[in-house]
Amino acid sequence: MLRIAFYGKGGIGKSTLASNISVAFAKAGKKVLHIGCDPKSDSTRFFLNKKQKTVLDILDEKGNITREEIVLKGKFGISCIETGGPKAGVGCAGLGISTTMQELERLGVLSENWDIIIYDVLGDVVCGGFAIPMRKHYVDKICVVTSADFMSLYAANNILNGINNYKSKKNPLIGILVGNKINSQSEEEIIKLFAEYTNIEIGALIREDFSFKLSDFKKELILENENFSDSEKEILYLKNKIETIEYTKELSTLSEEELEEFRDNISRRMLK
Template identity: 40%
Template sequence: MIKKIAIYGKGGIGKSTTVANLSAVWGSDDLNCLVIGCDPKADTTRTLYGKRIPTVVNTLRDNRNPEKEDLVFQGFKNIQCVESGGPEPGVGCAGRGVIVAMKYLEQLGIFDDDLDVVVYDVLGDVVCGGFSVPLREKYADEVLIVTSGEYMALYAANNIVRGVKKLKGNLSGIVCNCRNVDNEEQIVNDFAEKIGTHVIGTIHRSNLIQDAELDAKTVVEKYPESAEAQEYRDLASSIMHNENVSTPEPMEDEEFEEFFHS
């Protein structure tokens, strides 16, 4: 059975880093993994492929009938990498690129391949029709939310929960991507409990992760023996063996303010 996961979170919270490193773990475990970046920045797969790859949107603009090899690029451990892409900033709907990309990939039969894991890196703007596509169109079976203990990250996470509930999605847990906030892990654990889920794993802040990214690599590839790589392995294992899936219950805005300032 294919594991199909949509990973959401506030912009800049570390979704792409999380997606790439998790995929590097699964690829290293000989799983056939497909990663689809659904962010207009198109940088999800950079550390898996070693550089930026052409996006589906840009490729379709130049070639109306691209083949699979024009859109899907083999990265680290044969991980299949795709970037949906989008319009230039201020020129159109960013989420539209996701819709166009997913429909064309489906047309090419990419999802019919012998896959073990499909991971979507998705912006937290679930009110946008494009960014809700993985859930709304059932490309993904479960959702993970990446957050830190910071106010805006948790506020965005609560809004994502609202979207997941509306779309009748399954929330598999919260990933705590630490930013060294006071009592951060406790705050994120309390938040998870409040919305009816759990923290599925914690990634501690480390310069080693950024160092690997500067070299266009995941920490799993560049520093496989590091404690940081082990944290991603532990997270990957927790996700694969997780049975704690729930329909989340978001907090109302006033309740969230009270929670955060308590």
């Protein structure tokens, strides 16, 4: 079983990438479970063409859940779960993940014969709830999604700190950097320099492409539409990279001072 989590700053394209990777594995004949870990509950919309009722919604309504209520079959045979969470400004957003994982353990869902489990996780690791997939070792490989924006890289560094904090000899938590929404060679170089500073392997460098925005509006995945062939190549490259990466070097997360040094280095390079 290959267990993957997608982390990154909000709005960086995690859900789109995670969903497309789920499809890539499903089209390769794998049995896929896709778990959306965001209070917006929108990660599985691509597969179901509707907003899925969440684990927390059902628990609030009934006080208990069954497997059939929370695991729905979508496109390409992908099984879907949405954790859910509180309304904006009310309660702890990480509660949805922790509660869902307890219920999935109780129902034995995670022990079924899945080939691939993908977690689409909100934000960076500043909340213990969002860190649960790595903290409780429900995942083996973590795709850290970032753009060349400094705050996106700042969030990526936080996630790498989480990987280092929660890794173990039994589960080293392999980190994979995914550069997304890249508009220029300069932005690509920024992400490559961040990878060099932090010693993380790059899984893919994905160019900004209107096809990703269009696929969101059309509720289609990149791999569903033959007009998105260029973007499809990037998705399949990332899928293959995720499969083949078995070991990465020790991650070197950056202190606040080192982040400022990195920022200054970028500034000097861009002004040349």
